[in-house]
Amino acid sequence: MKRSEKAQLQTAPSAADAPNSATFPYQDYVKARTHLEAAMKQGPFWGVVKGPSGTGKTSLVRDLSASMDRHQHQILYLSSPRVSLLSVARYFAQVLHVPPRRSSLETIKVIAEFLERQPAHLLAWIDEATSVPLDTLSELRSLAEFNHEVPQIFSIVLSGTPELSAKLDSPALFPLKRRITLRVTLAGLRRDELDAFLVHRFGAADQRRMPLGLRDELFERTRAIPALCDRVVEHALRCAGKGIISEEHLREALDVSGL
Numbered sequence: 707m708k709r710s711e712k713a714q715l716q717t718a719p720s721a722a723d724a725p726n727s728a729t730f731p732y733q734d735y736v737k738a739r740t741h742l743e744a745a746m747k748q749g750p751f752w753g754v755v756k757g758p759s760g761t762g763k764t765s766l767v768r769d770l771s772a773s774m775d776r777h778q779h780q781i782l783y784l785s786s787p788r789v790s791l792l793s794v795a796r797y798f799a800q801v802l803h804v805p806p807r808r809s810s811l812e813t814i815k816v817i818a819e820f821l822e823r824q825p826a827h828l829l830a831w832i833d834e835a836t837s838v839p840l841d842t843l844s845e846l847r848s849l850a851e852f853n854h855e856v857p858q859i860f861s862i863v864l865s866g867t868p869e870l871s872a873k874l875d876s877p878a879l880f881p882l883k884r885r886i887t888l889r890v891t892l893a894g895l896r897r898d899e900l901d902a903f904l905v906h907r908f909g910a911a912d913q914r915r916m917p918l919g920l921r922d923e924l925f926e927r928t929r930a931i932p933a934l935c936d937r938v939v940e941h942a943l944r945c946a947g948k949g950i951i952s953e954e955h956l957r958e959a960l961d962v963s964g965l
Contacts, residue, residue: 723905723909723910723911724909725906725907725908725909725912726906726907727907729762729765729766729769729932730895730899730902730903730906730907730932732894732895732896732899732903732932733896733899734757734761734890734891734892734893734894735761735762735765735766735892737890738755738766738890738891738892739766739769739770741888741890742755742766742770742863742888742890743770743773743774745861745887745888746770746774746779746827746829746861749827750827750850750858750859750860750861751858751861751887751888752850752858752861752862752863752864752882752885752886752887752888753861753862753863753864753886753887753888753889753890754863754864754865754870754874754886754888754889754890755863755864755865755866755890755891755892756865756866756867756868756870756871756889756890756891756892757867757868757891757892757893757894758867758868758892758894758929758931759867759931759933760931760932760933760934761892761893761894761931761932761933762892762932762933763833763865763866763892764785764833766892767781767783767831767833767863767865770829771783776826777826778826778827779826779827779828779829780826780827780828780829781828781829781830781831782797782798782801782802782828782829782830782831783831783833784797784830784831784832784833785833785834786834788837788838788839789838789839789842790839790842791841791842791845791846791848791849792809792813794842794846794849795813795814795817795849796813798817798830798849799813799816799817802817802820804816804817804820811848814848814849817849818859827860827861828859828860828861829860829861829862829863830849830850830860830861830862830863831863831865832846832862832863832864832865833865833866834865834866835864835865835866835870835873836866836867836869836870836873837866838864840873840876840878840879841878843864843873843879843882844878844879844881844882846862846882847881847882847885850862863888868891874886893930894929894930894931894932895925895930895931895932895935896930897922897925897930900921900924900925900930900935901913901921903932903935904916904921904935904939907935907936907939908939908940908943912943915943915946915949915950915951916939916942916951917950917951920951920953920956923956924938924939924956927960927965928960928963928965934963934965937959937963938956938959938960938963938965939951939959941958941959941962941963942955942956942958942959945958945959
């Protein structure tokens, strides 16, 4: 081997040092995924996933979908605020390849009969649930609990911002709220996870360009939300060119992000 080739091999970054575009497995995220996987294996349930925008709620459902055996579990993802029960039922029918009927009740009946014949456990993930009308959320029970002989034929997870808690406190949703057995919260990074997050997202070399003295401000101003940390640091790195991020670079990145 030539000396130049040997030197290149010795200085080549390892996979652990390179930037990683996958979701950073911070503590809340891993805990939420573990609880959801366990609940899915136990049978139909109602769940709630809360967290500010940018904490990884959508990434969480993608990870679940990729990790579960599709012969045993299937996830239907719906992200459409202001939906009606009829539109939800028609969406489920379309994804499950079930011919929809004229009314939501007839469509729900066909879906229920189809699901009862399927070996796979279905989980319906309703994103942006904070914006879904109260009457639609209330009527979701008729979709999941259509047959009185079977308590629940598939699982439903409501995902949204922390304001979802207040919405579920509405008297109209009490029958739904008392059915919820799984509650998880994505609060964001802990301070002792920030350094590992920076290495994960930007690689070992670039994370060293963020001085230790600026990391507390980064953490506090982004409220520990991974997506905001990512956006701010990426902008600050561009501002710094190939050099070290300065206080001015960080402040500019925070201003651009509205922080």
